[in-house]
Amino acid sequence: MKYLIGGNRKMNKTNADIAEYMQQFFALYQDQDLVDIALCPQMPSLSYTSTFLPKGSVVLGAQNMHYEETGAFTGETSPLLLNELGCKYSIIGHSERRTLFGEDATLINKKLASCIAHGMRPILCIGETLEQRDAGETEAVLTKQFTEATQWIDCTKLDVAYEPVWSIGTGKIPTMPEIEAMHTLIRTLLNNEESRILYGGSSNDQNAAEILTLNNVNGFLVWGASLDPKKFTTMISAIVSKLMK
Ligand code: PGA
Numbered sequence: 001m002k003y004l005i006g007g008n009r010k011m012n013k014t015n016a017d018i019a020e021y022m023q024q025f026f027a028l029y030q031d032q033d034l035v036d037i038a039l040c041p042q043m044p045s046l047s048y049t050s051t052f053l054p055k056g057s058v059v060l061g062a063q064n065m066h067y068e069e070t071g072a073f074t075g076e077t078s079p080l081l082l083n084e085l086g087c088k089y090s091i092i093g094h095s096e097r098r099t100l101f102g103e104d105a106t107l108i109n110k111k112l113a114s115c116i117a118h119g120m121r122p123i124l125c126i127g128e129t130l131e132q133r134d135a136g137e138t139e140a141v142l143t144k145q146f147t148e149a150t151q152w153i154d155c156t157k158l159d160v161a162y163e164p165v166w167s168i169g170t171g172k173i174p175t176m177p178e179i180e181a182m183h184t185l186i187r188t189l190l191n192n193e194e195s196r197i198l199y200g201g202s203s204n205d206q207n208a209a210e211i212l213t214l215n216n217v218n219g220f221l222v223w224g225a226s227l228d229p230k231k232f233t234t235m236i237s238a239i240v241s242k243l244m245k
Pocket of ligand 1: 169203223
């Protein structure tokens with residue numbers, strides 16, 4: 001299986017920053033065909049970012065999309081435009097979209113269907129809050145979020161990111177056995193062997209190699225460490241080394 005790492009830029013980096021980043025990134029990165037790399041900048045920077053991408057394993061992804069192609073949806077982005085800009089992936093259902101922008105399971109389900117129908121691969125994010133974890137509800141929460149989001153969806157056409165909400169941007173991560181148990185649960189829910197299951201939540205250049213030893217971890221979805229080309233390329237190298245063993 002080809003692994004996947006997504007760099008979720010969130011609301012960071014101007015075009016001037018991107019120019020500098022891409023120069024540093026390509027000074028450190030050697031193209032390879034073991035890992036797909038999805039760079040997910042802010043929407044207005046998709047086009048600019050694409051000008052730096054040679055044909056190869058580094059591709060564009062969106063952080064979000066609307067499910068309709070056209071219409072009166074002020075501030076939203078059409079999958080047709082994402083297609084035109086060359087996006088191969090879209091992150092769907094990130095916890096920040098769920099909590100800050102009120103996205104519910106029905107909406108996430110529609111976005112997944114539309115993303116797939118437009119030939120892009122969704123990276124579906126699921127994860128528990130600290131309260132849910134403390135209440136011992138993690139497995140139930142992941143199962144509910146996954147099942148509701150993927151109703152009527154061909155799960156071979158998507159990848160999943162397990163992102164514990166309390167771990168995002170905090171430097172805290174679950175224990176290795178906890179990560180492995182949740183990824184194994186997600187593999188069972190997916191009921192296929194080809195979807196990549198990414199770990200997301202304070203993954204970085206220091207912990208990537210250890211997390212990659214776990215069963216059913218097939219890459220990462222990264223914010224903080226992805227903003228630094230050195231850290232991000234170190235994570236890519238960790239995946240390549242693991243797959244070459
Ligand atoms: P982090 O963010 O890598 O900074 O924890 C991950 C994410 O929100 O996708």
